[in-house]
Amino acid sequence: GAGVSQTPSNKVTEKGKYVELRCDPISGHTALYWYRQSLGQGPEFLIYFQGTGAADDSGLPNDRFFAVRPEGSVSTLKIQRTERGDSAVYLCASSSWGLAGVPNTGELFFGEGSRLTVL
Amino acid sequence: QKEVEQNSGPLSVPEGAIASLNCTYSDRVSQSFFWYRQYSGKSPELIMSIYSNGDKEDGRFTAQLNKASQYVSLLIRDSQPSDSATYLCAVNRNTGRRALTFGSGTRLQVQP
Numbered sequence: 001g002a003g004v005s006q007t008p009s010n011k012v013t014e015k016g017k018y019v020e021l022r023c024d025p026i027s028g029h030t031a032l033y034w035y036r037q038s039l040g041q042g043p044e045f046l047i048y049f050q051g052t053g054a055a056d057d058s059g060l061p062n063d064r065f066f067a068v069r070p071e072g073s074v075s076t077l078k079i080q081r082t083e084r085g086d087s088a089v090y091l092c093a094s095s096s097w098g099l100a101g102v103p104n105t106g107e108l109f110f111g112e113g114s115r116l117t118v119l
Numbered sequence: 120q121k122e123v124e125q126n127s128g129p130l131s132v133p134e135g136a137i138a139s140l141n142c143t144y145s146d147r148v149s150q151s152f153f154w155y156r157q158y159s160g161k162s163p164e165l166i167m168s169i170y171s172n173g174d175k176e177d178g179r180f181t182a183q184l185n186k187a188s189q190y191v192s193l194l195i196r197d198s199q200p201s202d203s204a205t206y207l208c209a210v211n212r213n214t215g216r217r218a219l220t221f222g223s224g225t226r227l228q229v230q231p
């Protein structure tokens with residue numbers, strides 16, 4: 001696609017429920033990132049994929065959070081047993097980092113985010 | 120200590136003035152530095168990148184980097200009301216973690 005696409009744009013759920021957030025990166029981008037942004041804060045790193053593998057998942061806050069990217073394109077962020085503190089905007093970004101001959105400029109292209117509200 | 124620190128603001132400047140936004144970072148191995156702009160309710164978008172000490176100019180924007188002081192800044196000349204947004208500073212090690220670490224952002228208000 002032309003840009004990074006995230007669905008749903010808004011998700012309201014109840015405490016304890018399971019949630020999936022989807023990200024479709026820019027076509028051809030091998031690197032995909034998940035960030036979480038709370039009101040008044042900058043994006044907080046969660047996980048980074050290079051291709052199908054999670055190259056760095058050190059930002060995942062606990063084992064309730066999990067992300068996959070089985071075919072190296074679309075990624076799903078999964079949150080189990082949601083808590084009110086999980087409420088935030090979940091941002092997905094992609095970049096061309098890792099493509100042969102492409103320097104790492106560090107530019108990330110962000111989607112519009114999925115706003116998660118846990119009641 | 121946060122990895123990337125910014126004054127949260129708001130920084131208020133009159134239209135036409137120079138806005139100066141500052142950022143410090145703690146990790147000396149940081150190699151790449153970025154300024155992202157984020158309008159309210161929107162996602163961040165890249166406006167400037169800088170990799171070596173000194174100044175880098177792009178239109179009304181100038182990024183300044185001082186690695187010895189672990190300091191990066193963004194100057195916006197001839198500020199316009201449309202520049203009103205939150206400006207996020209981000210750094211990248213270029214080794215190990217290939218993800219950007221963001222500051223909490225500085226909110227800029229340009230008064231018409």
